[in-house]
Amino acid sequence: MSNDDPTEAARRRDPDTLIVTERLDEVRRAYAAIEGQIAMLRSLDLREVHPAVVYRPLKRQKEPS
Amino acid sequence: MTPDEALGAPIADVAAAIRQGRLASADLVAQCLAAIDARDGTLQAFVHLAADAHAQGRRADEAARSGRATGPLHGIPIAVKDNYLTADMTTTAGTSADIAFPNEDGAAITKLREAGAILIGKTRMHEFAWGMETPPTRNPVDQGRVPGGSSGGSGAAVTAGFCLAATGSDTGGSIRIPASLCGNVGFKPTFGRIGRSGIVPHSWSLDHAGPLTRNVADAALLVDIMSGHDPADAGSADEPPTHLVSAIGRGAAGLRVGVCRNHFFEQLDPEVEAAVEATIAGLGRIGVDIVEFAVPELRYGLGAIFAIELASSTAYHLPHLSAGHVDAYRDDVRLLVEMGRLVSGSDYLQAERYRALLAQRFQEVFETVDVVVGPTMPITAWEIGQTEVVLGDRRESVLETSWRFTYPWNLLGSPAISVPCGTDSRGLPIGFQIAASAFDEASVIRAAALVERLR
Numbered sequence: 001m002s003n004d005d006p007t008e009a010a011r012r013r014d015p016d017t018l019i020v021t022e023r024l025d026e027v028r029r030a031y032a033a034i035e036g037q038i039a040m041l042r043s044l045d046l047r048e049v050h051p052a053v054v055y056r057p058l059k060r061q062k063e064p065s
Numbered sequence: 066m067t068p069d070e071a072l073g074a075p076i077a078d079v080a081a082a083i084r085q086g087r088l089a090s091a092d093l094v095a096q097c098l099a100a101i102d103a104r105d106g107t108l109q110a111f112v113h114l115a116a117d118a119h120a121q122g123r124r125a126d127e128a129a130r131s132g133r134a135t136g137p138l139h140g141i142p143i144a145v146k147d148n149y150l151t152a153d154m155t156t157t158a159g160t161s162a163d164i165a166f167p168n169e170d171g172a173a174i175t176k177l178r179e180a181g182a183i184l185i186g187k188t189r190m191h192e193f194a195w196g197m198e199t200p201p202t203r204n205p206v207d208q209g210r211v212p213g214g215s216s217g218g219s220g221a222a223v224t225a226g227f228c229l230a231a232t233g234s235d236t237g238g239s240i241r242i243p244a245s246l247c248g249n250v251g252f253k254p255t256f257g258r259i260g261r262s263g264i265v266p267h268s269w270s271l272d273h274a275g276p277l278t279r280n281v282a283d284a285a286l287l288v289d290i291m292s293g294h295d296p297a298d299a300g301s302a303d304e305p306p307t308h309l310v311s312a313i314g315r316g317a318a319g320l321r322v323g324v325c326r327n328h329f330f331e332q333l334d335p336e337v338e339a340a341v342e343a344t345i346a347g348l349g350r351i352g353v354d355i356v357e358f359a360v361p362e363l364r365y366g367l368g369a370i371f372a373i374e375l376a377s378s379t380a381y382h383l384p385h386l387s388a389g390h391v392d393a394y395r396d397d398v399r400l401l402v403e404m405g406r407l408v409s410g411s412d413y414l415q416a417e418r419y420r421a422l423l424a425q426r427f428q429e430v431f432e433t434v435d436v437v438v439g440p441t442m443p444i445t446a447w448e449i450g451q452t453e454v455v456l457g458d459r460r461e462s463v464l465e466t467s468w469r470f471t472y473p474w475n476l477l478g479s480p481a482i483s484v485p486c487g488t489d490s491r492g493l494p495i496g497f498q499i500a501a502s503a504f505d506e507a508s509v510i511r512a513a514a515l516v517e518r519l520r
Contacts, residue, residue, distance in 0.1 A: 041368030
């Protein structure tokens with residue numbers, strides 16, 4: 001499809017997912033099995049557990065002279 | 066030492082023979098290229114061969130003659146997975162989409178070159194490391210079967226004798242799975258242990274670099290060479306290089322071997338189970354302490370790795386998705402990249418919170434054991450084109466089955482190795498997985514060396 005007109009290609013994409021409109025149902029059907037596993041994870045009460053992702057602010061590299 | 070003998074010897078011995086003039090690197094390279102010429106038309110492990118491989122071998126021999134050869138990999142042919150950028154060879158990351166990757170070396174490739182390695186070529190991978198089959202590569206043990214993935218070209222190349230070792234990357238099992246299916250050793254050290262600058266990302270917080278080798282000593286040596294802090298990798302650990310070679314001969318006495326009876330022993334082929342149980346029994350006979358335990362929270366792991374891997378991969382591919390490049394991806398990879406758009410932000414963060422919980426549980430486990438062992442995979446190599454497998458009373462996709470025992474160690478970032486422990490009745494290799502606490506690669510290598518000696 002890389003030869004398509006980019007504007008035309010963009011028009012064919014679902015604006016929320018960026019997935020080509022005619023593929024959206026197929027992608028959602030394929031995702032359903034995975035969605036079941038993620039729903040199970042969603043049911044787990046993690047109380048106060050912090051995500052493994054932690055942001056670390058960066059100090060300035062050089063102190064002002 | 067003859068080139069034939071070199072293909073069966075530890076790299077340390079082969080490199081010593083080259084340095085001392087007892088083996089010509091050029092002859093060893095010629096032997097590998099002859100094997101590639103003879104078999105790779107069928108196996109299709111390589112996507113690119115270094116045009117100057119012979120010349121590299123001759124230069125290594127000249128350096129040896131003039132006393133300039135000091136590296137631990139001097140004159141050793143190593144194959145490179147095609148998601149490692151290289152200054153002198155094109156990188157594709159397995160895609161035929163119109164995406165250009167820079168011609169430059171990253172940290173791991175720089176270290177391999179500094180150690181004297183001859184980078185003989187680039188190995189085929191499942192596109193963007195998003196799959197377990199690596200088509201059209203075939204398994205050297207049975208050419209009708211898959212080599213695994215995503216480092217399938219590397220797994221096939223090592224087993225076929227096309228090189229003495231190869232690099233791989235592992236996001237959910239992509240080093241250990243081809244090692245298990247092709248019958249060699251695949252080692253993913255701790256997350257951050259080997260710098261990933263110059264490796265095309267798949268999922269930033271899950272991607273690990275590591276080697277596939279013919280034996281445990283080579284795996285230890287390669288990690289010793291490739292490890293160390295990489296300032297250009299945001300996930301790199303500020304740790305010095307490992308010294309794992311010294312862990313190989315530490316023996317069994319006092320080693321505490323954990324066996325997690327839930328998750329890692331569920332729904333597996335009876336022949337795989339028998340080989341793994343026999344190996345555990347063998348470890349018990351030579352004096353390790355066997356400790357059985359369970360971690361019930363593992364049942365949530367599949368949802369977590371899917372949420373993280375899908376969301377992360379799609380974030381990386383977002384410009385390609387927007388530009389329509391993904392339409393040129395393989396169907397299975399395109400589908401996965403598109404599915405990542407359906408993972409919600411809160412589900413992604415729930416997965417990252419679960420990951421922290423699982424790390425706490427295994428921190429407790431590693432207070433009582435040094436390593437955790439079990440099967441690398443529930444099955445042996447499946448036939449090309451096969452999509453499902455029946456295990457017990459359940460039919461499931463081979464792709465879902467293939468990574469079930471490997472992905473928890475990616476969520477945890479722990480070091481994990483696959484080492485051969487036997488074959489099934491069709492002669493297909495069976496892998497034995499050994500994992501340890503973060504940054505305790507020494508215990509993994511110690512236990513893997515014991516398993517290797519049991520055979």
